Amino acid sequence: MTRTMEWAARASHMRGIPRKMVIMAVGAFAKAVANLLNTTTVHNADTLINLVRSRPLGVPLITVSNHMSTLDDPVMWGFKGFPIFYSNLARWALAAEDICFKNSLLSYFFRIGKCIPITRGGGIYQEHMNEALERLGDGEWLHTFPEGKVSQEDAPIRRLKWGIASLIVRSPVTPIVLPIVHHGFEEVMPENFWFGRRPPFPLCKKSINIVIGEPMEFNLPKMTQMAISMSRNLHNPTRGWPILLPSGLDEAAQRCLYTSISEQIQTSMESLRSSRKKLSEAKSLNSGQVEE
Template structure:
């Protein structure tokens, strides 16, 4: 097994789970304030997502996929009213760019406590942390991914999707439920300047929309990759 970045901090039993709960409650509270209080948010078909997060069949993993409009899409996506964003047990696992979220020991520790899995963009579908993501799916966990592979604030159709998410779905030991989500408005809260995610203009008082596909998708896979496009 290769090196996994601070995997110990991502374990549910690390220090009794207290650091994880603290991080998720703090981040979740800020996300809920940003989405539910400081901006006007409309969520379509939220009941589908809530049902799958809270009461899907035991042992069945959930994979949610969405477009990527800002560096704060996750956790803001889950900040709408009624969603249990501060519940560490129900919280999603997320794939996160290693070069952004794990570029220092402090950031690595923080994002690991927040149930994030570091991914090297361009590192291929068989990199070490993809195996970690598969392990989470085998445990029946919820995993969120951004198949575009990068932030895109262009007013254009969703770009060609990377095949990493499809690979995870195809290779998962237990066939996951796949739920597509599309959102708009977060790019107005965190506007990227000069195509550099490190340069942003922040604002509030915007109108946000989150669309959840009403019907979740069950995939029966053999030796094929399934690409999902909204």
């Protein structure tokens, strides 16, 4: 497997002009959907904005969120005050190869839009994950949907895929991890709108709610030692994973470490989901009291 149109993803491609044009056009679309067509409420927005604009030099940022529609990214970045028009600040995103890279035109568009193709079912050590690690090594911002697929049910956060945990462990610089939970995109772009299909355009007059958590920091040396200890008595079937150097983690220890990291992120996201529901209920209650 080769990296799909890697040349188009480079900042130097045509002096960065195509990337700037796409980022600005998509940013305008996101702003319109989030603020003109619909109403978007964001809690703790300053935390995200500050990390995007002024985190420590060379330190990468990974944002993780639930996935409720095909519009989550980029519209979730269209809220008021977010610097969505700056290509140098824009996120990199992991995007499904079978959806976003089906032909040359789509591949070029998503590549200059800072998307990295991921083969679903290709495993956490597929070639394109190395490209994501390179971007993290550059101190970039990477957004992921660790549940792995769209779910429009307002249900507990599902078990996370191990890909995000492997990126955290293997990143040249340990990234800042920021959990985000949102609701409302399932109404803006419902999966089963008309005969089991999505609407041709985003729906309007809906409420989008985004709750941004606090940065998560992982003590990887300590967690690695715990994973090694826990894995000594495990005898799971192997998949031929490489031994991670310099930590020397074998496959069993990697499984333990990835599970531990994923569970911490999942717990944080579920806490945000509960907070969002409480905020929504309080808002509804206050609205009812005002009407009375």
